Every structure is written in C-alpha cells, then in structure tokens.
Amino acid sequence: MGWITFLWATLLRAALLWAAAHSDTASAAAAIHGAGATFPAPVYNAWATAYQQSNGVQISYDAVGSGAGIDRIRQHQVDFGASDAPLTSEDLAASQLLQFPVVIGGVVPVINITGIKPGHLKLTGPLLADIYLGHIKKWNDAAIAALNPKITLPNTNITVVYRSDPSGTSLLWTDYLSRSSTEWQSSVGVSLTPKWPTGVGGAGNDGVASYVQRTRFAIGYVEYIYALKHHLSDVALRNHSGRFVQAGRATFRAAAEVADWHAASGFQQLPTDLPGNESWPVTGASFILVDKSPAGGGNTRQVLRFFNWALHQGESIAAELDYVPVPRTVVDSLPALWNTLRDSSGKPVWDH
16 A cells, blocks of 8 residues: 555656646636737637647637727736737836737728729828818719729719727728828827717728628728628729829738837837838738736736747738738847746746
8 A cells, every 4th residue: 555655646746746847838728818909800810710729729809999909908807909009108118018010901991882893993191081071072073083084983972981989990090191181180180089070980890891881882991801801892092102002912011011110119100101112001010918017927928929829820821811911020029029028926928
C-alpha cells in the first residue's frame, strides 16, 4: 500500500506541476469575447472560425458599433474592443487602454437606381456633402448630371440614409465630408453620432445597406463588403489627386500605404482623402483596444495571440472578404508595443 500511495502522490504532484506550467493553455480553453465595430465584423468572424479550428480557442465577437465597443472595453465587460474611430493619446491614457490597427477597409457610397451598375455613377466629396446637407434633393440635379453625361438620371427625390447608432463608419464618412465641404465642417463636423441635417437612419452597416436595398433612389454609406453582400451599386469618387477611382482592395491598399502611422501615439486615425493616384478617399482601419494592465493577463494574452495569428496567417481570409491587411511596417512594430503590457502582478502579457 505504501508503494501505491507513493505512486499516486507522485502522479498527483506531476499533474499539479503540469497544470501550473500550462496555466495559459487552460485559460486558452475559455472563450475570448470582443465587441465593437460592424465595419470589420465579417473578417473578425471568419478569422475566429479558422483560429478555433487550428488552435482550439473560441473567439466570439459582438458587432454592436464602435461606440458600444469602446464603452464595453472601458467597463471591462469584454476582453477586447474594436473601433473604426481610434482613441486619442489622451483618451487612451485616461482609460488605461492600448490600441493597434489590424485591418484596412473602405467606406463606400451606395445607391439604388435601376440600370446604374457598380462604379458607373461618379460623385465628389462636395456633392456628397451637399446631398447629406439636403441642398441637392434630386438625382438629375445639374451638378450630378454634369459629372455623368452618359447616364440618364431620374427626376426623383434622393432618399438619404445614415447610421443611427454611434459608428466609426460615420466618423470616417463625416471626416471625409468635412474635408470636402467647409459648410459641413462648420455645421455638422466629425463625429461618431453626428446630427444629420436630413435623411433616415439604419442601425449598423447591415441596417444601412438593407434600407438602401429596399428603397428605390436611396443613397447610403457602408463598409465595402456590405455593398457586395447586399448587391448594391457603389459610386466612383474623385480622390485627393483628382482622379475618379472605384472602391476595392487595390485602392484601399494605396491609401493605407501612404498613411503616416505612429505606434507611439496609438497609431491614431487613418486620415481620409489621402494623396495618391489610386487612393480610395474614404479608407479606414479597424483598431483593437485592450486593457493596459489586465487582471491575470491570460485572456488579453490570448487576444494578442489571436490577432498575431490573423496578421500573419489570416491575410488570405481578409483578401477573400475584400479587406486589406495593415502595412507590413505596422505589423512588424506591434510586438514592441505589446511588450509594454503588464498584468496586475507586473508580469509581461505578451509571451512571443
């Protein structure tokens, strides 16, 4: 009996030592929970499915809008937040959060006019501002017709559709309109929740896309994949360099490559209306927010492992969904940023 007792004690001790040494693996079995922007939800969900299949870690993501995502990570209700509206350095410091971009996409104007194919209608920032200000009310307005002499435009009222929830997509859209129109800048400005001068609201990218899809002669703005998903015609836009370009991975990438990224300041906002012959003028990034000093650190460690995997092994998934990875220089700078994270006991969170 003594030998059996000794054997069981040895096995128990070995099991305890193994459990202690693999505590991160144990925590990995728990679900990791994020919430935020609808802009990147399709690619985050696709990454999560592939990651669970290869690593056994479940990642759940609630597409509730950037504003709600920021609130939830601030209140420690989720393991990570996601926002298309990056926080300023001051906000990050006050909230004790760390921020980094993981994927690039584009906001596109979409229309529902029978017979006009994707990319055929041309508009400019000033014209879009006038439409959303309520100054241009009909599709055959002289200013729109002058840009599109080969298109027969209907003599019908324009139904303007906007985001009704706090939205990083709206922030990108209003930033672009502010850069295009001094009146928009002074009367409405840049905001997650602008006071829209005219139009009707839809919740989330899906809500706006669905509203435009079922409303003849409507115009709205959505992340590009939602235009494809709902079979909507997107609009060609005149960019900063004066060229009309169509939304797509090539034009999103062109804008991202000329952006000035700064890791030290949380990368801040990817500005709209960037120069470059091929740059899409309403290109944006989705940013991840995590606690700078998470209790235990295990879940945040798993968040970083997930996005590290996505940035290095999930590029083809992003491409299939018409998103663009952040530039390689940004990806290469992230480990140094993640190395600044410490859990509540002072232990480094990032372990690669």
